[in-house]
Amino acid sequence: MKLNAFVLGLVCFACGVAVAAPRKPKAPKPLWPVANPGFLQGNFTPSTNQRLISGIFGPRLKWGDGRYDHHEGxxxxxxxDEAHPRGDHPVTCILDGVVTDIIDPPNPERTETGRKVVVTHAVPWSAYGAPREWGPVKSGYLHLSAIRVQKGQKLEAGDLVGEAGESGYTSTVHLHLNLYRAGGRDVNVNPARVFQPKLYPQAVTPLSKQTVEVQWLERDVEGGTAVARVLLPYNAYTLDGFVFEVDKDTRRAISFEYVSAEQRDKRDTGDVDLFPGLRLYPLRFNGGGTLEANNARSVPRGWPLARHPIRGGGVRLGFDLEARDVPKDAKSFAITVHGVGGERVTVKARGFEASR
Ligand SMILES: [Zn+2]
Structure with missing residues (x-):
């Protein structure tokens, strides 16, 4: 009898008979897909020039104009280094699986994803706390300089998939990792769902009262706006979005995964009309310097950042949130920062630094 696949112990409420319930699938720790020497050091402290993850899931400011897109991995x-002067490090499979798709175009530079490999894993999303209907975890490895697997090939976690590169629309050598779930067309999932702080305590900082900082920048009573800035450690990768509450009105909300799943056609045009009553202004993160240095250049006029430059130093992840259609007599303001693991931090306003 294959009892190991089940645990007994649930009792059916209708008939009082013990029934077999499927055991909660175990969540294996995914392997880091590109070896990073810093990450292997026990006391490694991430810095600007040796970052573990150089681009996170969610809104990302594009250079040159006031728009942003939603980075989906x-x-x-x-x-x-000397052994990899072009950065073409081995890219390895994050979990056991089977290669289910390969995109290896003759002219990868003219494609968005470049050389790409998709692996379907045996482990279901439910092992990581997601709904059962999301199906198996799938991973996609993009912008490769070389592909070292074939369709249908079985892989174990850590097996070679290819080498990191810059094929497709990208400006630097890196690995773009996508995670997908089932749902119509495959839908992108925040990889933080598997690369979570519990499994990677040094690399991933959890959202908490200690790591979330909210500055209440300005209130414009006549204009009906209120602006706040949320600053996080840049390795708070589990961020899923915000709710900007005005007198208990919670409709000003954005979930980055929701944008990915439901608003695909709008996700590359910024947030205009995407979420009523809320505008989001992501601060530059991917430029590689401190926030001050990154944001000193070509900040679109009209952005809160132009009126409220970043104070203090450090490499941070930041967003300016602007509540719109704020009633003149609104009294209480609060921001809740949500993570993909269900974690949340709420900060209430005690007043604004500037008001008119
Ligand atoms: Zn990317």
């Missing part, structure tokens, strides 16, 4: 830093 993680970018893994591929450092340059």
């Amino acid at each position: 993680f970018d893994f830093y591929a450092f340059f």
Whole structure:
């Protein structure tokens, strides 16, 4: 009898008979897909030039104009060293699985994803706390310089998939890792669901009262706006979005995964009309310097950042949130920061630094 596949112990409420319930699938720790020397050091402290993840899931400011897109995966830093002067480090499979798709176009530079491999894993999303209907975890490895697997090939976690590169629309050598779930067309999932702080305590900082900082920047009573800035450690990768509450009105909300799943056609045009009553202004994160240095250049006029430059130092992840259609007599303001693991931190306003 294959009892190991089940646990007994649930009692059916209708008939009082013990029934077999499927055991909760175990969540294996995914392997880091690109070896990073810093990550292997026990006391490693991430810094600007040796980042573990150089691009996170969610809104990302594009250079040159006031728009942003929703980056739908993680970018893994591929450092340059003597053995890999072009950064073409081995890219390895994060979990056991089977290669289910390969995109290897003759002219990868003209494609968005470049050389790409998709692996379907045996482990279901429910092992990581997601709904059962999300199906199996799938991972996608993009912008490769070389592909070292074939369709249908079985892989174990840590097996070679290819080498990091810059094929497709990208400006630097790195690995872009996508995670997908079932749902119509495959839908992108925040990789933080598997690369969570519990499994990677050094690399991933959890959202908490200690790590979330909210500054209440300005209130414009006549204009009906209120602006706040949320600053996080840049390795708070589990961020899923915000609720900007005005007098208990919670409709000003954005979930980055929801944008990915439901708003695909709008996700590359910024947030205009995406979420009523809320505008989001992501601060520059991917530029590689401190926030001050990154944001000193070509900040679109009209952005809160132009009126409220970043104070203090450090490499942070930041967003300016603007509540719109704020009633003149609104009294209480609060922001809740949500993580993909269900974690949340709420900060209430005690007043604004500037008001008119
Ligand atoms: Zn990317």
